[in-house]
Amino acid sequence: MKKKMLAVPLAMTAALGLILTGCASGGGEEAGSGELKIDVPEIPMQEELGEFEDEVNIVAWSGFVEPAWSDQFTADTGCTVNRKVAGTSDEMVQLMRTGNYDLVSASGDASLRLIVGGDVQPLNLDLIPNFGDDIVEGMKGQLYDTLNGKSYGVPIGRGANILQYNTDVVTEAPTSWDVVWEEDSPYAGKIIGYDAPIYIADAAVYLMAHEPDLGITNPYALDETQLTAAIDLLKQQNTIIGDYWSDPVKQITAFNGGDVVAGTSWEVLKKLSENPALEGTLPEEGSTGWSDAWMLAAESANPNCAYAWMDYTSAAEVNGQIAMNFGMAPANAAFCETSDEAKAHCDQFNATDEEYFSNVWFWTTPIEQCIDGRTDVTCTNFQQWTDAWLTVKG
Amino acid sequence: MTTQISLETRPKPLSSALQRHPRGRLAALLSLPMVWLVGVYILSLALMLVTAFWETDSFTSKVKPGFSLDNFASIFTVPAYFAAAVRTLGIALTVTVVCAILAVPLAIFMAKVAKPWLRAVLAVAVTLPLWAGYLVKILSVRIVFSEQGFFNWLFGPLGIQSPGYGIVVTIIALIYLWFPYMAIPVYTAVSQIPANLFDASSDLGAKGLRTISTVVVPLLKPALIAGSIFTFSLSLGDFLAAKFVGGSTQMIGTIIASNINLNPPVAAAFSVVPIVLVLIYLLAVRRTGALENL
Numbered sequence: 001m002k003k004k005m006l007a008v009p010l011a012m013t014a015a016l017g018l019i020l021t022g023c024a025s026g027g028g029e030e031a032g033s034g035e036l037k038i039d040v041p042e043i044p045m046q047e048e049l050g051e052f053e054d055e056v057n058i059v060a061w062s063g064f065v066e067p068a069w070s071d072q073f074t075a076d077t078g079c080t081v082n083r084k085v086a087g088t089s090d091e092m093v094q095l096m097r098t099g100n101y102d103l104v105s106a107s108g109d110a111s112l113r114l115i116v117g118g119d120v121q122p123l124n125l126d127l128i129p130n131f132g133d134d135i136v137e138g139m140k141g142q143l144y145d146t147l148n149g150k151s152y153g154v155p156i157g158r159g160a161n162i163l164q165y166n167t168d169v170v171t172e173a174p175t176s177w178d179v180v181w182e183e184d185s186p187y188a189g190k191i192i193g194y195d196a197p198i199y200i201a202d203a204a205v206y207l208m209a210h211e212p213d214l215g216i217t218n219p220y221a222l223d224e225t226q227l228t229a230a231i232d233l234l235k236q237q238n239t240i241i242g243d244y245w246s247d248p249v250k251q252i253t254a255f256n257g258g259d260v261v262a263g264t265s266w267e268v269l270k271k272l273s274e275n276p277a278l279e280g281t282l283p284e285e286g287s288t289g290w291s292d293a294w295m296l297a298a299e300s301a302n303p304n305c306a307y308a309w310m311d312y313t314s315a316a317e318v319n320g321q322i323a324m325n326f327g328m329a330p331a332n333a334a335f336c337e338t339s340d341e342a343k344a345h346c347d348q349f350n351a352t353d354e355e356y357f358s359n360v361w362f363w364t365t366p367i368e369q370c371i372d373g374r375t376d377v378t379c380t381n382f383q384q385w386t387d388a389w390l391t392v393k394g
Numbered sequence: 395m396t397t398q399i400s401l402e403t404r405p406k407p408l409s410s411a412l413q414r415h416p417r418g419r420l421a422a423l424l425s426l427p428m429v430w431l432v433g434v435y436i437l438s439l440a441l442m443l444v445t446a447f448w449e450t451d452s453f454t455s456k457v458k459p460g461f462s463l464d465n466f467a468s469i470f471t472v473p474a475y476f477a478a479a480v481r482t483l484g485i486a487l488t489v490t491v492v493c494a495i496l497a498v499p500l501a502i503f504m505a506k507v508a509k510p511w512l513r514a515v516l517a518v519a520v521t522l523p524l525w526a527g528y529l530v531k532i533l534s535v536r537i538v539f540s541e542q543g544f545f546n547w548l549f550g551p552l553g554i555q556s557p558g559y560g561i562v563v564t565i566i567a568l569i570y571l572w573f574p575y576m577a578i579p580v581y582t583a584v585s586q587i588p589a590n591l592f593d594a595s596s597d598l599g600a601k602g603l604r605t606i607s608t609v610v611v612p613l614l615k616p617a618l619i620a621g622s623i624f625t626f627s628l629s630l631g632d633f634l635a636a637k638f639v640g641g642s643t644q645m646i647g648t649i650i651a652s653n654i655n656l657n658p659p660v661a662a663a664f665s666v667v668p669i670v671l672v673l674i675y676l677l678a679v680r681r682t683g684a685l686e687n688l
Contacts, residue, residue: 116453117455145400243641244641257541258540259540259541312529381452383451383453384452386656394642394644
């Protein structure tokens with residue numbers, strides 16, 4: 001779990017306990033007693049490795065599977081790597097459901113959907129020796145890839161959704177998200193928001209700090225009132241928004257063209273913009289973020305090649321290459337010690353700075369059971385978030 | 395008679411076999427296009443539309459077969475959906491009208507006034523953007539209207555600022571995309587109007603505008619309607635223009651696009667909206683009798 005959750009005292013600790021015990025005691029019962037139980041289809045775990053197949057089909061984020069390291073993998077194992085690049089988590093989920101792919105680099109907002117939908121299988125970590133002690137603390141056994149004590153994902157990397165601003169216009173460095181949420185923002189009309197239902201969590205993070213009366217303790221566990229408040233905040237933001245982005249290229253052109261001067265970004269986009277006027281910060285309210293993990297299709301046609309790939313990419317050097325290519329904090333901390341360049345990369349992306357990531361709420365699929373431990377209310381699920389999100393833009 | 399025997403035993407050519415079997419002739423002629431039309435074109439559309447009656451699991455977003463009209467109801471009950479449908483209709487009509495207003499004088503000039511070399515230059519200019527990719531064109535509009543873009547560079551000194559990404563630039567982008575589809579049929583129609591009609595109109599005392607409104611436009615009606623079917627239906631279905639230059643503008647297409655992965659049944663139900671609007675449009679056009687001249 002994230003440190004943030006551990007830091008939030010009793011309620012969270014209790015919730016954690018419930019997640020573990022509740023799920024371990026078998027998901028077949030009704031969740032009427034209020035425990036957080038998630039029914040997960042029984043899918044057997046692979047016991048041992050067999051012969052390598054000819055290929056492995058991977059759905060990945062752009063930059064995760066590149067010839068620079070996949071060619072070596074093919075040479076080692078004989079498994080040809082076929083890559084399919086997906087643009088959004090929702091697209092990844094749909095692609096995995098076609099049954100044509102063995103592996104996916106799922107982010108936290110997709111992983112619960114995949115696990116509960118029976119689209120991915122539990123992993124036998126013994127078959128992935130490189131999944132070792134070096135995985136950074138904040139990426140071990142998170143809610144969104146570990147259920148019922150079973151692991152469903154091999155961490156790849158993580159990153160925060162930062163507040164990026166153009167210092168030519170935003171001369172005073174912002175320390176709060178208020179410049180992108182409040183109606184009287186001096187940058188009204190020049191603000192960019194993220195274009196996906198999961199962006200509701202960003203509003204919730206802001207409300208957590210500024211409207212404590214709402215009682216939000218986890219931005220992914222919103223009851224109906226809290227969701228309405230977040231949507232109202234997003235609608236208010238819509239009046240000062242200049243643009244929304246889900247396509248990174250669009251975000252970069254919006255900032256570099258001067259159409260927007262403040263809004264959601266990733267470290268890597270700031271880097272790719274090559275614009276010295278752009279700065280980024282993790283505001284005092286904290287932020288959302290994403291954490292990606294390899295997940296293996298339930299009906300994988302090439303499980304042995306897939307296991308080999310997960311092991312290969314968990315090695316410090318390869319994990320580091322992916323992280324550097326994509327621009328994120330690698331999951332394997334051992335990479336940071338391999339060279340000066342690696343060290344610089346880890347520093348820039350706060351790879352081992354758990355303090356930094358303790359302020360980051362990693363994307364998680366919102367579900368009806370409140371993952372903040374509340375049992376007296378039903379939380380809103382992802383479908384409700386999707387419907388609500390479409391009302392934001394009017 | 396040896397010659398007669400050889401004639402009867404000679405193998406019959408395919409053409410004479412088809413001559414004697416009209417049904418076979420018809421089947422041979424139509425089987426290939428019908429496989430495409432029904433099997434690929436209509437069937438896939440029908441399969442997609444069937445999912446409009448299905449439901450989505452609220453947790454896993456998996457689509458479950460069933461029967462429910464909720465998805466269609468949501469078009470009317472969700473204010474954002476209804477507003478987007480109305481907005482899209484307005485945008486499509488605006489684009490169509492502006493394209494027509496731009497196309498008629500241009501076509502008259504090209505066909506009746508311009509010298510051949512200028513006509514060729516204009517014809518190339520109108521069709522030139524068709525050579526570029528669709529997305530490239532939208533991004534070029536995005537760049538033109540960006541804060542530091544061409545528009546502000548040109549008009550900024552005059553105090554005119556880019557309207558910023560929104561409905562206005564979306565309409566401009568759509569006009570840019572679909573104008574050739576209006577201009578080309580209108581130009582073809584104008585060039586088919588005999589020159590002596592203009593002379594006759596002039597002899598009867600009509601000035602330029604009067605000639606256009608009473609002689610040219612009625613003759614152009616079929617071409618204008620043909621062009622408008624393109625500009626109207628293509629604008630209704632478009633989503634990339636709104637996505638890239640619309641700021642937070644939602645159109646039918648953007649709602650379908652955002653639902654296609656999250657809630658396919660709603661996307662399918664929403665895709666019926668442009669189909670219905672185009673059907674209404676075609677029926678209205680048919681009543682004018684213009685389609686018979688196409």
